[in-house]
Amino acid sequence: xxxxxxxxxxxxxxxxxxxxxxxxxxxxxxxxxxxxxxxxxxxxxxxxxxxxxxxxxxxxxxxxxxxxxxxxxxxxxxxxxxxxxxxxxxxxxxxxxxxxxxxxxxxxxxxxxxxxxxxxxxxxxxxxxxxxxxxxxxxxxxxxxxxxxxxxxxxxxxxxxxxxxxxxxxxxxxxxxxxxxxxxxxxxxxxxxxxxxxxxxxxxxxxxxxxxxxxxxxxxxxxxxxxxxxxxxxxxxxxxxxxxxxxxxxxxxxxxxxxxxxxxxxxxxxxxxxxxxxxxxxxxxxxxxxxxxxxxxxxxxxxxxxx
Numbered sequence: 001x002x003x004x005x006x007x008x009x010x011x012x013x014x015x016x017x018x019x020x021x022x023x024x025x026x027x028x029x030x031x032x033x034x035x036x037x038x039x040x041x042x043x044x045x046x047x048x049x050x051x052x053x054x055x056x057x058x059x060x061x062x063x064x065x066x067x068x069x070x071x072x073x074x075x076x077x078x079x080x081x082x083x084x085x086x087x088x089x090x091x092x093x094x095x096x097x098x099x100x101x102x103x104x105x106x107x108x109x110x111x112x113x114x115x116x117x118x119x120x121x122x123x124x125x126x127x128x129x130x131x132x133x134x135x136x137x138x139x140x141x142x143x144x145x146x147x148x149x150x151x152x153x154x155x156x157x158x159x160x161x162x163x164x165x166x167x168x169x170x171x172x173x174x175x176x177x178x179x180x181x182x183x184x185x186x187x188x189x190x191x192x193x194x195x196x197x198x199x200x201x202x203x204x205x206x207x208x209x210x211x212x213x214x215x216x217x218x219x220x221x222x223x224x225x226x227x228x229x230x231x232x233x234x235x236x237x238x239x240x241x242x243x244x245x246x247x248x249x250x251x252x253x254x255x256x257x258x259x260x261x262x263x264x265x266x267x268x269x270x271x272x273x274x275x276x277x278x279x280x281x282x283x284x285x286x287x288x289x290x291x292x293x294x295x296x297x298x299x300x301x302x303x304x305x306x307x
Contacts, residue, residue, distance in 0.1 A: 001303050004029040004054040006076055007067030008039060008047070010174065011090060011117075014288035015064060015295050016045065026299065030054050032067070055079045062086040062302055064295060070094055081105040081113065088298045090117035090291050093182075096191035096207040099198050112305075114298035119192040120267050121147060122290035123283040124297060129199050129271070137274040138200040141237040145192045147265035147286025148176040148183040149215055149233040154263040156221055157230060163217045175265050175286045186212030186233065186248035193235045193246050200237070200271075203244050212248040224252050230260040 005012055008031050019028060029046060032054060033039060036047040054060055055076065063080045065087060067073050073094055080087050082105060089095070095102070095118050106113040116126040120143075132138065144150050148170055155166035167184075170176035182188045190210035197205050215233060224231050229252040236247045253260040258280065262268040267285030272278050284290040 001025065001061050001299075001306070002027045002029055002059050003062040003064060003299065004057070004060045005031045005064045005066065006051065006054065006073070007065065008033045008042075008045070009066065009068075010288040011291045011295075012064075012066040013042075014292035015066065016042070018289075018292050018296055022296070026303070029057065029060055051076055055083065055085075060085060062088060062299065064299070065089040065091060066291075066295070067091075068093070070097070074098060077102060077113075078105060081109055081111055084109045084111045086112040086114065086302050088114045088117075088295055088302070090115070090295060092118040092188070092191040092195060096194040099195060100204050112302060114302065115195070116298045117291045117294035119195055120145065120269055120281070120294075121265075121283060121285035121287070122293045123267055123269060123281050123285070124294070125196070125269050125281060126199065127297070127301070128281065129196065132271065132273065132276075132279075133200060136276055138271060139239070139274060140272040141193070141196050141200060141235075141269065142259075142272075143235050143269035144232055144259060144262050144267055145189045145235050145269070145285070146183050146186075146233060147267060147284070148180055149186075149189070150262065150267070150285070151175050151265045152184070152215065153231055153233065156219070157225070158263070163215065163219075174288070184215040186210075186214060189233060189235045189248045190246070193237055193248070197237050197244060197246060201239070201244060205244055205246055210246045210248060213250045215250065219250070227252070228255045229253060230255055232259060232262070234259070 030048045030053050033047050077087050151170045152166040155161045194207045234251045238245050259268050265286035268282045270280045
């Protein structure tokens with residue numbers, strides 16, 4: 001399969017490194033970057049600055065978008081879908097706002113929009129949920145969905161670090177980017193919840209309406225510990241009186257509960273369904289390798305579906 005990539009940051013480079021280990025026939029074409037001089041060590045990668053070399057290339061079957069942000073990613077993805085190219089993306093901020101429109105484009109132009117990497121890091125939640133809703137009814141979804149916030153809260157409670165110390169440690173280890181406001185304010189988790197709600201309940205929920213509780217310096221860690229509880233940033237999706245409700249909260253969980261032991265960058269997602277009851281998935285939720293692994297899950301699925 002001939003594929004190309006938009007973006008070559010931490011995730012893009014991890015995708016490329018994992019490509020070297022693939023046994024299947026994948027041929028990487030152009031990789032779009034802004035400043036090729038920043039990637040001189042990748043001499044074997046065909047770096048370009050013109051997106052049209054990818055969008056208008058009839059030989060490219062699939063485009064991986066890992067540049068992030070709303071624009072110009074939205075325009076590039078739309079243009080690729082309109083030309084019948086499959087798109088694999090990890091762009092949760094964009095999908096939380098434009099998923100229904102992009103899905104319609106993919107359907108109209110007979111191609112695929114894949115986004116396993118947009119939620120849960122390395123957890124195969126998108127494929128799992130898509131399969132599950134075909135045979136069961138989802139009643140609720142709860143989860144620890146932001147690896148950075150979970151790492152910070154773990155370091156504050158187990159290591160006695162301040163918020164800034166914990167965040168700095170997460171950045172040094174590559175689990176958080178500079179300027180992690182989207183993580184600590186709950187926006188990142190909100191984006192992911194909206195994507196899951198769209199798949200589970202077939203409803204579009206404006207991400208701006210998601211209620212969010214922020215992680216701040218004045219968290220009372222000691223009070224939670226005194227009551228044998230653990231603070232976690234948890235996302236919730238539920239139907240209440242026929243209305244969809246989505247929240248990102250700071251929950252004080254009893255230490256005996258499973259999610260209280262989900263530490264570091266690990267993510268946890270619990271699906272409550274009509275027939276199965278509660279189904280939990282756990283796995284790495286931050287870092288380039290985890291996200292790249294999910295991107296390759298989509299690429300391998302696309303390759304298999306073409307047979």
